[in-house]
Amino acid sequence: MSLTANELNYLIWRYLQEGGLDLSAYALQDETKVDRYEKRLGSKVPLGCLVDLVQKGILYDKVNELVTKEGNAVPEDVVSLDFNLFGALKEEANKEDLKSRRLSKDTDGKSGDGKRKDGKPIVKDEEKEHDGVVDKLHEIEQIYPFTSSLTCCWSPSRVDYLIWGGVEQSAQICDLKMDNDGKLDPILKNLPHPMMSKRIVIISWSPDGKSIVTGSENGELRMWDISGSIKFIMALHHSPVLIARWSPSGSHLLTMDVTNRTIVWDSSSGRPVQSIDLDSKPEKTVGTDACWIDDYKFVIPGADYKLCVYQLGEMGSEDPIGVLSGHTGPISFVNYNPELKLLCSASEDCSIRIWRGDSTNSLQILIGHSEPITYLHWLHIKDPSQEKHWYLVSCSLDSSLRLWDFVDGKIVDLKMVGDGRPIISASLSHDESRLVTGDSQGRILLWKLSEMLKYKKAAQLDMKLDPANSMISTISWSKDDSMIAVGCTGSKSAVLRL
Numbered sequence: 001m002s003l004t005a006n007e008l009n010y011l012i013w014r015y016l017q018e019g020g021l022d023l024s025a026y027a028l029q030d031e032t033k034v035d036r037y038e039k040r041l042g043s044k045v046p047l048g049c050l051v052d053l054v055q056k057g058i059l060y061d062k063v064n065e066l067v068t069k070e071g072n073a074v075p076e077d078v079v080s081l082d083f084n085l086f087g088a089l090k091e092e093a094n095k096e097d098l099k100s101r102r103l104s105k106d107t108d109g110k111s112g113d114g115k116r117k118d119g120k121p122i123v124k125d126e127e128k129e130h131d132g133v134v135d136k137l138h139e140i141e142q143i144y145p146f147t148s149s150l151t152c153c154w155s156p157s158r159v160d161y162l163i164w165g166g167v168e169q170s171a172q173i174c175d176l177k178m179d180n181d182g183k184l185d186p187i188l189k190n191l192p193h194p195m196m197s198k199r200i201v202i203i204s205w206s207p208d209g210k211s212i213v214t215g216s217e218n219g220e221l222r223m224w225d226i227s228g229s230i231k232f233i234m235a236l237h238h239s240p241v242l243i244a245r246w247s248p249s250g251s252h253l254l255t256m257d258v259t260n261r262t263i264v265w266d267s268s269s270g271r272p273v274q275s276i277d278l279d280s281k282p283e284k285t286v287g288t289d290a291c292w293i294d295d296y297k298f299v300i301p302g303a304d305y306k307l308c309v310y311q312l313g314e315m316g317s318e319d320p321i322g323v324l325s326g327h328t329g330p331i332s333f334v335n336y337n338p339e340l341k342l343l344c345s346a347s348e349d350c351s352i353r354i355w356r357g358d359s360t361n362s363l364q365i366l367i368g369h370s371e372p373i374t375y376l377h378w379l380h381i382k383d384p385s386q387e388k389h390w391y392l393v394s395c396s397l398d399s400s401l402r403l404w405d406f407v408d409g410k411i412v413d414l415k416m417v418g419d420g421r422p423i424i425s426a427s428l429s430h431d432e433s434r435l436v437t438g439d440s441q442g443r444i445l446l447w448k449l450s451e452m453l454k455y456k457k458a459a460q461l462d463m464k465l466d467p468a469n470s471m472i473s474t475i476s477w478s479k480d481d482s483m484i485a486v487g488c489t490g491s492k493s494a495v496l497r498l
Contacts, residue, residue, distance in 0.1 A: 010037045015050040027367045030409055140444060140461035143483070144176060144184060144495040150201050152487040154478045157209025161226075162478075162485055164493065165200025169193045171214045173228055176483075176495065189228040193220070204244040204253075211250075211267065215241035219257055223270060232270025236263055242288050247295045252312065254298055258285050262300050264312060276310065276318050278303050287331030291343075293357075297321075299343065301331040307345060307355070324355050326362050333376040340390060344406070346373040352394060354406050366404050368411055371397035375426035375437075379403070381453070391453075395437055397422040401447065401455060413454050417445065427475040427484070434458070434498075436484055438472035441465065444486060446498060459498065465491050 013034045016025035029035050046052075066073060147166050155161035160176040171191040179185040193200065197216035204213045211231065212224045219237030221244075224230055243256040252273065253265045264274040278286065287301025293309070302308035302323065309322035329348035336343050342363070343355040350373065352366035375395040380388050391412065392404040399420045403413040417423055421439035428435050435447045435455065442465030447455040463486065465471065470490035477484050487493045 006032075006034065006037065007041070009034045010041055011045070011050040011053070014045060018047060023367070030367060031411065138459050140446060140459045141497045142461065142494045143497045144174075144186060145492045146172070146174070146495070147493065148489055148491060149487040149493050150199060150473050150489055151203045152474050152485045152493060153203050153205055153476050154483075154485060155209045156205050156207060156479060159479045159482070161209075162476075162495065163191075163203055163205070163212060164485070164487060165203050165214060167199045167489075169195055169197045169200075169216070171200050171203060171212075173212070173226075191222070191224055191228055191230075193222065201240050202242070202244050204246065206246055206267065207248065207250040213244050213253060215244060215255070221255060221265075223267070234263075234265055234270050234272075236272055236275070237261065242285070243290050245290050245292060245298075247292045247298075249295050251295060254290055254292065254300070256287075256290055256300060260284075260286050260301075262290070264298070274310075274313055276300070285330060287334075289331060289334045291334045291336050293336050293343075294338075299324075299334055299336070301334075305329055305331060305347065305349075307331065307334065307343075322360065324353075324360055324362075326353055326365075327351065329372075332373055335376060335378060337378050337390070340378075344376060344378065344392060346376040346394065348372040350396070352376060352392065352404070352406075364406055364409055366392070366394075366406060366409060368402060368414075369394065369396040369398055369400065371422065374423055377428045379428065379432050381432075381449075393428060393435065395423040395426040397424075399423060399439070401426075401435070401437060403449075403453060403455065415447070415455050417443075425472050425475045427477055429477050429481045430479070431481055434481070436475050436477075438463075438475055438486065440467055440471065442467075442470065442472060442488070442491075444472075444475075444484075444496065461496060463488060463491070463494070 009028065009032050013025055013028050016028065146164060149164040149166055152162065152164035162174045162176060163171060165171045170193060173189040173191065175187040177185055177187060191214060193216050197218055197220055199217045200214055201217055202215035210226055213221055214224070215221050217240050219239050219241060221234040221237065221241065222230055223232040237255065237257045239257040239259045241255050241257045245254045251267060253267050254262065256262045260278040262276040263272050265271065266273050286303065286305055290298060290300040292298045296312045297309060299307055299309050305327045307324035308320035311321050327345065327347040327349055331345060331347050333346040334343065341357055344352060345355065346352050350369045350371060352373065353362040354364040356363045373394055373396045377393055379391045379393045381391065382388055392406050394402050394404065399417040399422055401415040401423065402411055405412050417437065417439050421441050421443065423437050424440055425438045426435060433449055437445050437447065442463035444461045444463060445457055446459040448458045450456055465488060470488055472486060473489050474487035475484060482498060484496050484498065486496060
């Protein structure tokens with residue numbers, strides 16, 4: 001008797017359906033296309049077949065115990081009556097020599113001189129072997145430490161301009177210039193906030209890099225110019241602001257706080273032009289992201305974790321022009337692709353959905369993550385003929401990095417962060433060839449995308465954070481992709497050179 005992997009997948013798929021686990025069954029079907037065996041096997045496989053097969057396997061294992069190697073019957077007082085799966089597995093393990101179950105030198109082909117039996121050097125955890133070439137991960141260089149921060153962001157117009165929000169009522173603009181000897185000689189400009197502001201929780205540059213918005217824990221927003229002079233104080237929020245998104249032209253700014261209040265501001269005057277208040281309870285945050293479709297339409301999380309599309313209008317206008325339903329948890333990411341005219345969204349329900357403007361239903365649902373998604377971004381890749389192909393890249397607290405073909409709903413690449421560490425933050429480079437992830441233990445990993453559409457570790461740095469008191473809060477790329485800024489709470493943040 002033999003059982004192929006595809007046949008086993010089919011039995012598991014049927015078992016999930018019979019148990020009412022429709023979502024899990026759909027995920028398995030989506031990744032393995034096991035439903036194609038339904039026509040051939042459907043009428044031949046009875047209900048409960050998988051459980052019945054496992055029970056027969058346990059019985060077969062027990063029958064083997066009743067006869068010794070010499071062919072004699074085992075005495076009745078020796079036979080175990082523990083007829084269950086774990087009992088069978090335990091007894092099977094006891095039969096084997098413990099040494100043979102370990103990864104011995106002979107098993108993995110290693111000898112005592114640090115080489116394999118074929119003469120090749122042993123590849124350590126930090127090294128990978130590709131087509132006979134060993135690539136060693138190099139350490140990322142840390143060039144400038146700065147204070148603990150909840151948020152940091154590089155200027156979109158200048159390579160050396162970085163701003164971060166400190167934990168003591170101030171933000172800093174840093175000009176990372178070099179002196180005549182080629183040494184780093186940073187110039188700092190302080191952006192002061194009143195004592196009642198507490199921590200700076202959000203920072204955002206305007207698209208042209210000429211204005212900066214900072215948001216403090218008490219909800220107050222301040223707009224600054226590049227010289228560090230204050231332009232406006234915007235004080236309609238009374239709770240910490242989670243979202244600050246500029247319209248494509250920079251003419252308006254959208255902000256949303258933890259009580260789900262959304263305000264759209266005129267960036268030239270600092271005056272509010274639209275306010276949207278949801279009916280949900282203040283302690284129930286419906287999402288942590290929003291986006292603009294164009295200069296006059298935007299998408300924000302709504303009640304019951306719906307996505308609401310609004311037209312820029314008058315103060316008090318709370319009626320959306322469209323509602324997208326499907327997510328069952330808080331919205332973590334929303335991203336509009338103006339070239340494809342598609343919207344992607346991620347949620348704490350662990351799903352990714354693709355939406356089209358002429359429909360209120362999901363165009364595609366991507367299921368695979370088992371924990372909330374912490375990063376989602378569009379990714380375009382050109383083939384040898386320079387034709388552009390679009391994908392999605394996502395990261396999650398399940399410690400996985402995934403590249404998706406969202407048209408077919410398939411996973412193109414899947415990578416796991418070592419030791420199962422949750423990915424807390426991630427950021428894609430401007431040229432989209434590299435991705436940086438930060439995990440719960442403070443390790444920074446640089447990934448490069450190969451021509452085969454596979455992510456490969458290229459460099460790393462351990463920030464040595466205490467997970468009980470510190471975490472990576474933000475990762476931001478410089479304009480020329482030569483540096484990243486890593487914001488950390490409860491520990492020193494840093495600028496890293498790649």
